[in-house]
Amino acid sequence: MESVQSVKQRFELIGNDPGFNRAIEKSLQVAPTDISVLVTGESGVGKESIPKIIHSQSFRKHAKYIAVNCGAIPEGTIDSELFGHEKGAFTGATSTRSGYFEVADGGTIFLDEVGELPLPTQVRLLRVLENGEFLKVGSSTTQKTDVRIVAATNVRMYDAIEKGKFREDLYYRLSTVEIDLPPLRERKGDIHLLFRKFASDFAMKYKMPTLRLDENAISMLTNYRWSGNIRQLRNIAEQISVLEKERNITAATLHNYLPDAGKNLPAVIGEKKKTDSEFANEREILYKVLFDMKNDLNDLKKLTNELMEKGNAKDVREENPGLIKRIYGNHKENEQDYEDVIDNAYDYTQEEHIAPVQKANIDNHYVEPVQPSSDRYDFAQEIEEEESLSLADKEIELIKKSLDRHKGKRKAAADDLGISERTLYRKIKQYDL
Ligand SMILES: Nc1ncnc2c1ncn2[C@@H]1O[C@H](COP(=O)(O)OP(=O)(O)OP(=O)(O)O)[C@@H](O)[C@H]1O
Numbered sequence: 001m002e003s004v005q006s007v008k009q010r011f012e013l014i015g016n017d018p019g020f021n022r023a024i025e026k027s028l029q030v031a032p033t034d035i036s037v038l039v040t041g042e043s044g045v046g047k048e049s050i051p052k053i054i055h056s057q058s059f060r061k062h063a064k065y066i067a068v069n070c071g072a073i074p075e076g077t078i079d080s081e082l083f084g085h086e087k088g089a090f091t092g093a094t095s096t097r098s099g100y101f102e103v104a105d106g107g108t109i110f111l112d113e114v115g116e117l118p119l120p121t122q123v124r125l126l127r128v129l130e131n132g133e134f135l136k137v138g139s140s141t142t143q144k145t146d147v148r149i150v151a152a153t154n155v156r157m158y159d160a161i162e163k164g165k166f167r168e169d170l171y172y173r174l175s176t177v178e179i180d181l182p183p184l185r186e187r188k189g190d191i192h193l194l195f196r197k198f199a200s201d202f203a204m205k206y207k208m209p210t211l212r213l214d215e216n217a218i219s220m221l222t223n224y225r226w227s228g229n230i231r232q233l234r235n236i237a238e239q240i241s242v243l244e245k246e247r248n249i250t251a252a253t254l255h256n257y258l259p260d261a262g263k264n265l266p267a268v269i270g271e272k273k274k275t276d277s278e279f280a281n282e283r284e285i286l287y288k289v290l291f292d293m294k295n296d297l298n299d300l301k302k303l304t305n306e307l308m309e310k311g312n313a314k315d316v317r318e319e320n321p322g323l324i325k326r327i328y329g330n331h332k333e334n335e336q337d338y339e340d341v342i343d344n345a346y347d348y349t350q351e352e353h354i355a356p357v358q359k360a361n362i363d364n365h366y367v368e369p370v371q372p373s374s375d376r377y378d379f380a381q382e383i384e385e386e387e388s389l390s391l392a393d394k395e396i397e398l399i400k401k402s403l404d405r406h407k408g409k410r411k412a413a414a415d416d417l418g419i420s421e422r423t424l425y426r427k428i429k430q431y432d433l
Helices: 004-010 018-030 049-056 078-083 119-131 157-162 168-174 188-205 215-223 229-243 251-257 276-310 313-319 321-328 332-350 376-384 391-405 410-417 421-431
Strands: 037-040 065-069 108-112 133-135 142-144 148-153 177-180 360-362 365-367
Touching: 004 018, 018 049, 018 177, 037 049, 049 065, 049 108, 049 148, 078 119, 119 133, 119 148, 119 168, 157 168, 188 215, 188 229, 215 251, 229 251, 229 410, 276 313, 313 321, 391 410, 391 421, 410 421
Parallel strands: 037 148, 037 177, 065 108, 108 148
Antiparallel strands: 133 142, 360 365
16 A cells, blocks of 8 residues: 555655644545445635545556546536536437446546436435346346445535435445545645645746745635635745746735735634634625726716816715715815815816825725826726626636636636636526636
8 A cells, every 4th residue: 555655755745744643544444345435625725636646546447537526517428527428318318328337347436516416316326236227218127237336515414415416325335435535725735835836836837936935924824714614825936936027925915816815804714613604704894895896986087077177176075975975975174175075086187197095094984096197088988888797797707718718627727717617507596608
């Protein structure tokens, strides 16, 4: 049996955390048996490497290893993908086709996102697990296969069972041994190690010097929540590698890539494990903050435009009490401040060659520098054609961009977006992309 260290080297796995080492050790222990294994852990913790280790250390290693993402296959075709179909079994079944369980005979099948399997498919899977038998879709002839199954899930299977979405008997058949991978925030000692590995990989890939983090940046990195786990850490290492010219990274620079790491935003850094609803709440608060900021910005644009059109700060003040109140709040003590800001902005619009306006800080509201434009019509148009504020639109835009960038490859696009392939697949379906 190979040692934990040499397996880590072979599969380029970084980390010395006891929970992580234990998961590899367990994989090595179960590999020579045919015991079913369920790998558990949050999205992005590295579950995919466990079945590969198991297969490589088993007597099946010379036979096929097939990884199936159950969440990425449409419900209507999953039985046919897994078990094959007979010619004429359904519209479009123009020939007989072998499924993964037939092709992988003698080998290993990794069922990722197993909790996503539809109930009728679960029945078929249970039968394979119990006696190795299956039926092709549209066939009444039983076939036999000898496949070892390793499954993985990032959802709590007990919840799925309670809700009637997953069969309890199948769960017990799949999880004879459970291997749990800890979330990255519980592997603090590994975070910087992993970052260094990714930074050095990307330095090589993009032919740039390797990034270095200073002490404060290391501390920020280590204490960040990493809800997307190793996948998110890898994405951030790549972003910084590509975008930062200065290769010595400070906490201030790192902060730009870890949006909720700062104290001004409502997300909380902490040791305490969060529930899904707490994460959802934080996300909502973040959206709200972004939404409010965007509204402030649009109000400011409108105000500046008025100033440019009218050229008289007093008139603008008198005609837009609501707008001004919205931007600068109701506080009496701010009144002089915002009057000054409007007057300054007015001066600014009157100049021919304009230097960038300094940020005016009033009760945490910032007047961003307005790009000078000699063409006022352009500016007015920009206000009319306001950017969409819809989160769904933004999501669609990002998904399309990422799919374009990776030439339609969903796995790569999902990695880029920091979401699982299953989630990407759902969104593609949801938005009809
Ligand atoms: N120990 C590790 N060392 C280096 N890279 C790792 C390690 N673990 C995971 N990774 C990398 O992190 C990324 C996410 O891993 P993986 O796809 O296995 O996560 P997962 O748990 O299967 O996620 P999901 O549930 O969303 O499918 C991959 O790019 C993988 O190569």
